[in-house]
Amino acid sequence: MPELPEVEFAATVARRIARGRTITSVRVLHRSQRRSLPARDAKSLVGDRILDVRRRGKSQRFALASGRELHVHFRMTGDWLAPGPGAIPRTVRAIITFDDGTSLALDDPRALSVLTLHNEPAGDDGIGPDALDPALRAVELGGRLATRRIPIKVALLDQRIVAGIGNIYACEALWRARIDPRIPASRVKPTTLPALLRAIRATLNAALKRQQRYYGSSEDWSDASRFAVYDREGEPCRRCRTRIKRITQAARSTYFCPKCQS
DNA sequence: CGCGACCTGCAT
DNA sequence: ATGCAGGTCGCG
Numbered sequence: 001m002p003e004l005p006e007v008e009f010a011a012t013v014a015r016r017i018a019r020g021r022t023i024t025s026v027r028v029l030h031r032s033q034r035r036s037l038p039a040r041d042a043k044s045l046v047g048d049r050i051l052d053v054r055r056r057g058k059s060q061r062f063a064l065a066s067g068r069e070l071h072v073h074f075r076m077t078g079d080w081l082a083p084g085p086g087a088i089p090r091t092v093r094a095i096i097t098f099d100d101g102t103s104l105a106l107d108d109p110r111a112l113s114v115l116t117l118h119n120e121p122a123g124d125d126g127i128g129p130d131a132l133d134p135a136l137r138a139v140e141l142g143g144r145l146a147t148r149r150i151p152i153k154v155a156l157l158d159q160r161i162v163a164g165i166g167n168i169y170a171c172e173a174l175w176r177a178r179i180d181p182r183i184p185a186s187r188v189k190p191t192t193l194p195a196l197l198r199a200i201r202a203t204l205n206a207a208l209k210r211q212q213r214y215y216g217s218s219e220d221w222s223d224a225s226r227f228a229v230y231d232r233e234g235e236p237c238r239r240c241r242t243r244i245k246r247i248t249q250a251a252r253s254t255y256f257c258p259k260c261q262s
Numbered sequence: 263c264g265c266g267a268c269c270t271g272c273a274t
Numbered sequence: 275a276t277g278c279a280g281g282t283c284g285c286g
Binding site for chain 3: 002003006058073074075076077110112114157159166167168169230252253
Binding site: 032150154250 | 264
């Protein structure tokens, strides 16, 4: 599920349910989540009130009336569920219940999500500027890439350089900008940086809109047809019909068009 | 830097 | 049975 657009959308769901509400119980159902949010912390949340939910990169931060902050990171497969009456899916790993009877459930088949409680609001903690932050300019992005010799695709995945881009949209954005994912980050020409940033934002914004449009519908998220290159190895490039290639970079699959991305 | 670990479900 | 997955950390 979650790269920046999905997390952005999830944060709006969480905000709608939780903002202004007081927590009446926090149940952590899986040992993996219990490790990051021990029973003591979960218990201490009861009685606290949620002031707001913000997203930064791929993490969500719940600002609490006590001054503390609950961080939620979905990792690979987390998502929020607003459970109605009835059985709770077995992939639900934690449930936060509020004073009005509503609740927010962390649904995560792989149970890799991380919940952490902080006494102080975290600063930037090393995370780079958010990819959708309008204050981020091409020049700054260029500056952050200039010193890196790693491939541009790997650099885009590094949250310290720019926050919010994951494997799918890194591939998609590079295709859009016609940049070879293998070239060193420092070699991206200054003149193509604005195009890269535009491609990143267009890709993320399109995904966010799709997310909003299809929320609650039965569209299959894994349907690859909406990607230009991701998961389309061997299929024709939408621009030039060349076969999409798949390579491995930093132990992740990279998909690209060997002809128009060079 | 690359790679295993963290977890589970799904496709092959 | 095997291998792979939208993320991140910590190890060598």
